Amino acid sequence: MTAFLDACRHTIGAQYVSIDAEQNAPYLIDARRRFTGTACAVVKPGSTEEVAAIVRLCNQFKVPVVPQGGNTGLVLGSVPDDSGTAIVLSLTRLNQIRTIDPVNNTMTVESGCILHNIQQAAEGADRLFPLSLGSEGSCTIGGNLSSNAGGTAVLRYGNARELCLGLEVVTPQGDIWHGLRGLRKDNTGYDLRDLYIGAEGTLGIITAAVIKLFPQPKATRTALLALRSADDALRLLTLAQKKCNAALTGFELMSGFCMTLVSRHFPQMRLSFKEAHAQYVLLELSDSESDEHANTLLENLICDALQQGIVQDAIIATSIAQSKALWTVREHIPLAQAAEGKNIKHDVSLPISVIGDFISETDRLVREAFPGVRIVTFGHLGDGNLHYNIAHPEHDTEDSFLMQQAAINRIVHDSVHSFDGSISAEHGIGALKREEILRYKSEIEMNLMRTIKHALDPLNIMNPGKLIQD
Known part of the structure; x- marks a missing residue:
């Protein structure tokens, strides 16, 4: 290991190869602070060429690589295991916005760019990069792409996969694939881009990307609507899509208990x-015409929803500050959960039409098995992504409740599967759900994934133990 670390220091500079326990600590603990791994070093290359050189050394010395961006993931995908054999390869020094092409509506960014900084750069060019997450102040675009992040605007703009046109990737052998093409049509073979997006660093390391930009909306309108049930929220979604069409950008479902926790x-x-x-729905319209047109769309929608008995009450933001305040409530649900105590999280996706039935059935199953639990349900209803989280009973301790996590996961995930859903919508698999997917994916799917992994990474040095067990 000494020879390997000396070679790394010689390649990128000794100051960027850390074995100091105190300095390395933030890179070894997961975002929820429930698991701490170990690593032989934290390595911080400053360019794609340096990333490739480090990976070639890892091949030579058979050292595993754990790529890491902002380390905001929730499934243990960006931290090493406890063996101490791997390096954490931090990409935070690859943080340059290389080019902005407002005519092609694209931006070329390095993987360590903070998402919020990309949003700001797009705004400076009078464009919009619509990927928006609660962690956007610290997560990086490389991590967003590696996990195929979703967020609040998927309904209109799609996941990270839909927002990316081209990639630059360092392969497990230390070669560089120069795929930074800003093309919307390119049918010249297998789509390698889509292979790496969502692969969680197990097939290669994304070092840069060409991402899509959009025109800035002329007007944005936000409203918080109160409803009797999740089924009414689905009725509202159908009405909003009919009346507002592409202007419907955000449609967030929040249970009453979510609002209680925030308050x-x-x-x-x-x-x-x-x-x-x-239930409550936070609804946002982004209009390409005018303030007047946006106001008319929202007013007509809410008027019809009230007349049809879908919506019981409404708060309509009349300023940017009020709109931000409504979104702040939504963004503080996870923070309120954390303040209430440890909880069991589920990031699931379902066919939109069955979400009301899923909530009713799964609530019943969980409460029958674990009386007194408090269920915190919220998520991106417009794209079928639900965060179905469970807090401990008030009479129980957090630690004793967390001992039931496996049993609760089984109930929730089996229910998701029975409704033809997925146990991971936008957080990924990482190490946390690696064994769990074996219960729900067919052997054919798993074998295809293993075949791809073995073909591209025969030494199994790329983020081993994540997503798929070798």
């Missing part, structure tokens, strides 16, 4: 509804 732990965010409701 309890962040009382300054308490909303002025006259009474509590079972």
Whole structure:
């Protein structure tokens, strides 16, 4: 190992190869601070060529590589295991925006660019990069692509996969694939781009990407709507899609208990509804015409929804500040959960039409097996992504509740499967769900994935133990 580390220091500079325990600690613990791995070093190359050189050394010395961006993932995909044999390869120094092409509506960015910085650069060019996440102030575009991140605007713009046109990738052998093409049509063989997006660093290391930009909307309108049930939320979604079409950008479902938690732990965010409701929808329109047109769309939608008895009450933002305040409530649900105590998280996706039935059935199953649990349901209803989280009963301790995690996961994931859903919508598989997917994916699917992994990474040095067990 000494020879390997000396070679790394010689290649990229000794100051970028750390074996110091205190300095390395933030790179070894997961975002939820529930698992800490170990590594022989944290290595920080400053260019694609340096990434490739480090990977070639890892091949030579048979050292595993754990690529890492902002380390905001929730499935243990960006931290090493506890063997201490791997390096963490931090991509944070690859943080340059290489080019912006407003005519082609593209931007070429390095993988260590913070998502918020990309959004700001797009705005500076009078363009929009629509990927938006709660962690956008610290997550990186490389991590977003490696996990095929979703967020709040998937309904209109799609996942990270749909927002990427080309990639630059360092292969497990240390070669560089120069695939930074800003083309919307390119039928010249297998789509290698889509192979690497969502692969969680197990097939290669994304070092740069060509991402799509969009015109800035002329007007944005936001409303928080109170409803009786998730089924009414689905009725509202159908109505909103019919009346607003492509202007419908965000459609977030939040249960009444979500709002209770936010009000309890962040009382300054308490909303002025006259009474509590079972469900809420945070709805956003992005209009390409004018303020007047956006106002008309929203007013007509809410008027019809009230007349049809779908919506019980509404708060309509009349300023940018009020719109931000409504989104802040949504973004503080995970923070309120954390303040309430440890919880069991599920990031699932379902056919949109069955989400109401799934919530009713799964709530019943979980509460029958574990009386007193508190269910925190919220998510991107417009694209079928639900965060189905479960908090401990008030009479129980957090630690004793977490001992039931496997049993609770089984109930929730089996229910998801029975509704033809997926146990991972936007967080990925990582190490956390690596064994779990074996229960729900067919042997044919798993064998195809293993074949791809073995073909591209025969030494199994790329993020081993993540996504797929070798």
